[in-house]
Amino acid sequence: QVQLQESGPGLVKPSETLSLTCAVSADSVSSSSYFWSWIRQPPGRGLEWIGYVYYTGSTKYNPSLKNRVTISIDTSKRQFYLDLSSVTAADTAVYFCARSAFRYGHYWFFDLWGRGSLVTV
Amino acid sequence: DVQMTQSPSSLSASVGDRVTITCRAGQSVDRYLNWYQQKPGEAPKILIYVASSLQSGVPSRFSGSGSGTDFTLTISSLQPEDFATYYCQQTYIPSYGFGQGTKVEMK
Secondary structure (H helix, E strand, O other): OOOEEEEEEEEOOOOOEEEEEEEOHHHHHHHHOOOEEEEEEOOOOOOEEEEEEEOOOOOEOOOOOOOOOOOEEEOOEEEEEEEEEOOOOOEEEEEEEEEEEEEEOOOEEEEEOOOOOOEEO | OOEEEEOOOOOEEOOOEEEEEEEOOOOOOOEEEEEEOOOOOOEEEEEOOOOOOOOOOOOOOEEEEEEEEEEEEOOOOHHHHHEEEEEEOOOOOOOOOOOOOOEEEEE
């Protein structure tokens, strides 16, 4: 059973960069069948997709965060990463990493999630 | 950005009730619509993808319908483990936004 685990500082100062790591327990991080996302959820609120990375390193970001976000991947370490710069209190949230699976070619959904990591700014 | 609006925001229901949650997109998202269930302190769990396809292992009392801008999640007979918050998500337009959630509470 593939598992995802987020790690990183639980407290970040305003204006600094939030950095998180997601460790993937199996080699599926190198598979062309999946891509790898970050999603966040402010306390008591809804979900916001941040962006994803493919095993090739190609990325796509939420336009609302695009100027501050970098997502990268290291397939040799079975890890992918989130950097969010110039953080403010509004970036306080539980940050989830998740795997996206495809169906019927181009439809996709998050089929596997980490447990989440609370980051407070 | 595509706004996803769920209704109601919350509802109270009893075990055995039929529950319907609606999700409306600000523009057509074809059938690129997923439904998730989230319980307190847990990550979301996929229920329905491509508007009406049931994820493996999800009970058949869950069903989805719709296309374009209007979608529905139905729980045919609410069970105790179904009290949770439900989110729709579109995967058609980057922002891949979620609805604001519908909290299903015990009456």
